[in-house]
Amino acid sequence: MTDATVTEQTVTLEVARYRPEQDERPTFQRVEVPYRPEWVVLDALNYLKDEVDGTLSYRWSCRMGICGSCGMMVNGVPKLTCAAFLRDYYPGPIRVEPLANFPVERDLVIVLDDFMGKLQAVKPWIIRDVERPLEEGEYRQTPAQRANFEQYSMCINCMLCYAACPVYETNEEFIGPAALALAARYNLDSRDQGNRLRNEVVWADDGIWDCTFVGECSTVCPKHVDPAGAIQQAKVESTIGWFQSLVMPFGGKSAKE
Amino acid sequence: MARPYPRTVSKTWWLKRWPYRIFMLRELSAVFVAAYVVLLLVLVTKVHDGASAFEGYLDTLQSPVFIGFHVVALLFVMLHAVTWFQAMPKGLPIRRGEERVPPAAIIGASYAGWLVVSVVVAAIFLL
Numbered sequence: 563m564t565d566a567t568v569t570e571q572t573v574t575l576e577v578a579r580y581r582p583e584q585d586e587r588p589t590f591q592r593v594e595v596p597y598r599p600e601w602v603v604l605d606a607l608n609y610l611k612d613e614v615d616g617t618l619s620y621r622w623s624c625r626m627g628i629c630g631s632c633g634m635m636v637n638g639v640p641k642l643t644c645a646a647f648l649r650d651y652y653p654g655p656i657r658v659e660p661l662a663n664f665p666v667e668r669d670l671v672i673v674l675d676d677f678m679g680k681l682q683a684v685k686p687w688i689i690r691d692v693e694r695p696l697e698e699g700e701y702r703q704t705p706a707q708r709a710n711f712e713q714y715s716m717c718i719n720c721m722l723c724y725a726a727c728p729v730y731e732t733n734e735e736f737i738g739p740a741a742l743a744l745a746a747r748y749n750l751d752s753r754d755q756g757n758r759l760r761n762e763v764v765w766a767d768d769g770i771w772d773c774t775f776v777g778e779c780s781t782v783c784p785k786h787v788d789p790a791g792a793i794q795q796a797k798v799e800s801t802i803g804w805f806q807s808l809v810m811p812f813g814g815k816s817a818k819e
Numbered sequence: 820m821a822r823p824y825p826r827t828v829s830k831t832w833w834l835k836r837w838p839y840r841i842f843m844l845r846e847l848s849a850v851f852v853a854a855y856v857v858l859l860l861v862l863v864t865k866v867h868d869g870a871s872a873f874e875g876y877l878d879t880l881q882s883p884v885f886i887g888f889h890v891v892a893l894l895f896v897m898l899h900a901v902t903w904f905q906a907m908p909k910g911l912p913i914r915r916g917e918e919r920v921p922p923a924a925i926i927g928a929s930y931a932g933w934l935v936v937s938v939v940v941a942a943i944f945l946l
Contacts, residue, residue, distance in 0.1 A: 639836070
């Protein structure tokens with residue numbers, strides 16, 4: 563087998579480039595790369611950087627759908643490029659852009675500060691009214707209690723859902739799908755007592771109530787977290803909470819608190 | 820040198836991809852549902868006004884414009900109904916112990932429930 567026969571087939575990549583020191587706005591670089599059916603878009607980008615143009619910038623790490631770094635727009639749809647096979651786009655051309663709805667730092671690298679801030683805002687950690695002393699042992703949980711939130715704990719913070727969300731596109735203040743799904747992950751955890759704190763953000767106007775249920779966040783999610791489901795269920799809970807605060811003394815309390 | 824290129828916000832985002840177009844049609848369906856309800860309420864007032872008013876209204880509804888409206892409204896109501904049932908498992912998931920009831924089962928049960936209610940309503944008015 564010679565390399566020549568293998569590399570006969572090629573596919574065209576249209577890669578977004580933005581070099582702030584020289585470019586006024588992002589442009590596209592057209593590059594022919596070898597077509598291999600087992601290659602993913604990330605492999606093609608690595609080939610491009612190694613063999614054609616070393617100045618290309620992009621994020622990646624694990625190349626197996628765990629780290630959540632290599633999210634980009636592939637032909638206009640948010641994808642983990644490590645899971646987007648060239649064969650599904652052949653004969654191309656394949657257009658690779660940085661994740662939509664975020665500022666572009668350089669080439670395919672986005673500025674993710676906004677997401678990091680929103681992630682922190684929903685306090686994605688276990689909150690206790692009073693921490694139990696270490697000698698009293700761990701907080702125990704039944705498999706059923708764990709199953710209650712497990713799906714939401716699969717989030718890898720890849721931000722594909724933010725790139726797919728037209729509500730986030732048109733309103734930067736929206737807390738967004740992943741942060742709200744992670745709020746659900748902790749709100750539904752039997753060991754956690756932080757619902758009230760978290761829901762100050764989650765139940766607010768720019769929390770769940772900005773969501774118009776387009777549902778694309780759940781469609782593009784590579785880990786089947788279903789943020790759209792988490793948000794709609796939180797809307798139900800928030801509505802019940804609102805009625806409770808109307809009819810119950812002292813604002814009413816949810817069962818878990 | 821950091822000089823981030825600002826995020827782009829487009830007014831035509833809903834034209835970009837089919838899932839967004841269907842979302843917009845789903846939202847638009849509410850307008851047609853509301854318009855149909857208005858026609859129905861007018862019908863009720865005509866019934867109140869007597870037989871000739873009712874007959875006159877039925878004649879008006881048989882004009883091509885109103886028949887066209889009803890065809891379009893029916894299509895939008897069907898889109899509304901289908902997307903509503905599809906949304907059921909997201910808003911009201913059901914858990915049995917550690918297992919999640921499959922979304923398809925929840926959607927199927929919703930359609931089955933709808934069928935039962937329809938049959939009951941039809942039986943009440945037709946029998």
